[in-house]
Amino acid sequence: MLRSLSRIRLVVVQVMVVSLFVTLLARLWYVQVVGGDSYHAAAQENTARTVEIPAPRGLIVDAEGRPLVTNRTSWVVTVDRDVFQQLRRPRRQALVHRLSRTLGLSRSEVIRRTKICGEPGAAKAPVCWNGSPYSPVPIAEDVSQTLAASILEQSEDYPGVLAEARKVRAYPAPFGINAAHIFGYNSPITSDELEAATSTGRAATSPLSVVGRSGLEASYNRYLSGRSGRREILVDSTGRVISSGRSVPPKPGHTLVTSLDVKLQAIAERELQRSIDVARETFDPVTSRNYVADSGSVIVMDATNGRVLAMASNPTYNPNLWVGGIEQADLDRLYSTRAGTPLLSRAMQGLFAPGSTFKPIMAAAALTSGYSTTDRLDCSSSYVVGDRVFKNYESAAYGTISFAQALQLSCDTFFYRIAHAKWLQAGGDSGDTSIRDVLVENAKRFGFGRRTGIDLPGEVAGRIADRAWKLSYWKANKDYFCKIGDQPGNDFQHVFAREFCVDGWRYRAGDAVNFSIGQGDTVLTPLQLAVAYAALSNGGTLWEPRVGKAIVDSDGELVRRIGRERASSVPVPARVLRYIDKALLGTGKVGTMAWKMGGFPLNQVKVRFKTGTSEVYGKQSTSWVASYDEQYVVIMQISQGGTGSGTSGESVRKIWEALYGVHGTRVDTRSAVQPGAHPPQGLPVFGPDGSISPPRGNRGG
């Protein structure tokens, strides 16, 4: 009985075993024959990889072809995250240990560097990888070539680890120039950008690409970035290359030729620093301490076409900080007000009251709206508007003077009278905000209150404090001031708040007279002033400033010229412009710049000057020197820097001496920074071997 039961049970077991194995056979057939094609494809996908080869970015050179921004080779150690995560724990630990030893990083640091930003356990950028999750993650940059070679040789000990030579930005800094605000900076492409680029079919972008984020790098990114190449390879599960397939070499980025001149840039930067140093040595009687001179800028521009020849902002930063990803601490410092926000380009992003440099614009307005060049007005020591007394600078009185003298001596009360009269003419304090004030409208025609259109990103527009602006400002702020006004107290702040609360929108006589000497709420960028003064020089054309001059491909073939661009024309008769021009010629001889220009051959190098000292509420005054001749415009501005001529007079003179090769009283344009004292018309010559020589036919021109 037991025996037969056992036999039956055995048969049942036999049937079960057979059916299980038949199931296996059926499943095997299903996987291999029915699903074979898709698994075959999956197997190929497993081993086939496309390696992106990032294109080296294009060069940036100056007008003479001297390299300003180039590339250098940086050995980068990368980790393939796929492989890294698939490693068995002991092997992974061994790898981390080995990497930490060779790279001199702690083990936790090595692990943190393999993380993608945002995933659990990831550190802040740039320790975490902000780029594509599918590309190898760099864990060490700028390692020595010896170390890179040893990692490549012992690839079995470093599964998924590669050492690659990458091209990163280099700044050769000829003549010690910085120009960081012009060049701008790059940072690695983000995964969103990569996705966008891929979906729009722009295969030119690789996960290893960097993207221009500011300055020329950003505005000409399209040309500079080049086209990345690719190599198809077969890899094993540890990322080791088994064999290489088809490869497409990368196409390097185009070269950007700029109108900059490194020698001039170097002089401009040096002189800007010197002015700041001078200001910091100068005692400010108003605040009873030396000038802070927290920042400053200088612009040298071709007055005939708006091309920027030199432009500097101080304080500045080391552009190398951005290479390979900026550290958070450095980034914080670049943005911090304590460090003087060095990231901000004062020349095009700093807003300052123009002060007396505004007077030539006002004179042009007055002379085109009723006043005549023969008119003479009283330059009294003060001028009373309503119940307020507006004083002349240092309460000087010069008697009755002409427009030319008013400009040369920078007489405030002269312009107060004009502004007050024009304000009354326009309807005064009528409360009608649609009234267009002649002086204001004229200032707008010189380009103030709107962007110049320079080929650099981030430019600000500035502000013309007209009637409409006052109304909108009052609307935006009245609640705040009314609340302060409700509080008890009779000091300036409370009284002002109460008045503002009631009718702070009114365009009063005080606003009009302040406007006429570039004080009050009207602010502009030094670049806007440069464009306006260029218009005084060139007969009234406002050119869009340009840094880029041409795009040349890596073979030296011209891709495109970047032409000059006319923004608008100033509707001022040539006769008036000539009059102002002539008047400003006197500033250096008999006016506010004369004490700095002794012995300068002004008869040969006819530089027109206007100085300015604009008062800033709660701060020391901004110093300005604006100057031009038929060829160049030079503007220098120092924030909290004192008087224009006192602080920057010497420096601006040095720049002009360099521009024309002035040695003492002798002028030798052959020894000028730009030979012949003209910016080169042609482009540098790009040889087939990669050499760059200066433009032809430029000497002695």
Add this chain to the structure above:
Amino acid sequence: MATSTIVTSRTSRRVNVTETRGVWRRLDWMLVAPTVALLVIGSLLVWSATANDEGSARGADTAFLVRHVTNVAIGIALAGVIAATDHRWVRIWAPLVYLGAVGGLVAVLSPLGAVINGSRSWIIVGGLSLQPAEFAKLAVVAGMALLLAEKTETRRTETRLRSSDVVAALTIAAVPAVLILGQPDLGTLLVLMATVFGVVAVAGAPKRWLFALVGSAVAAAFAVVQLGLLEGYQLLRFEAFLDPTLDPRGAGYNTMQARIAIGNGGLFGQGLFSGSQTQAGFVPEQHTDFIYTVAGEELGLAGAGAIIVLFLALLWRVMRIAALADDMFGRLAAAGVACWFGFQAFQNIGMCLGIMPVTGVPLPLVSHGGTSMFATLMALGLLLNIHLRTERSLSAGVVLRGRVVRSRRF
């Protein structure tokens, strides 16, 4: 009872002495042939799976192959010893093997044990790593078979297995099972459970016991999941089994890559040493638990199917041995080995094919791994021993009948 054993043994010894010369001829070649075929295929697959390790040239690295062939040789020697051992001695050795295996399992849980892939399953002694759980399968089969044989062969009137017998047999299995659960080694535990069930069933246990066994296994599985006794990686593996696309880089990776490798083989495979998945090392643990994927990719449906057919042939023969065995020990031991091999092979191949969850059990006779190879070949040695004895009994029918008659008379 004691007398009966002695008499039986004396009789067999006498038979043994007279029939020794024909052993080679009477060896069960139907069992040996598929075994040798699987061993040869296994060696080739292990070679192919490991030849490309650590950057050496194709097929150049033979370190694993040498170790594997050495293991096979040792295993065959062990099997030979067991096959040639007197039947009586096998029954005496069985309890010692059992105690040794239990001792080994205890040692694994002690500080002597080493954790590999999440399980404390290994003892490493002087560079030699052993997995006592593999021996435990053999020990449980032999132990249970011996116990149930002793219980039933002495009773003449009883036609059924007593519940106390079943409880005693299950206790024999429970001790190593609990120790294996402590490692934890779920794969081995599953194989052990299938084996125990097979032995108890073939022993003729009452149906309610069989239902109770299945019921309690289901309840236990449910409880383990509900009480969260599973390790995180085990749950992940199970979820990945249900849906490998869930986490193709993590838990589902093994499953996906294994299936891609097998699917890549097609009808006739990519050729030995030429599977792209295999040679590029995408399937983890490919020379041990996932060895079948090498067959799938490099030998295709033809080769991988042949392995299944060879297993079928082997198992068919093992079950024939069980059916022909003249004593309860031989029948139960053979049936137990059949369930063990059958379920383990199904579990392993099913895991590679994605119809079973991933649990780390080797493919008998094929996977690389010393302990498993030794235990498997020792089990086959035991089967040869049983077969030899049956053969002997058949050829000496008078003696057999005489013994049976005699023992019945007692």
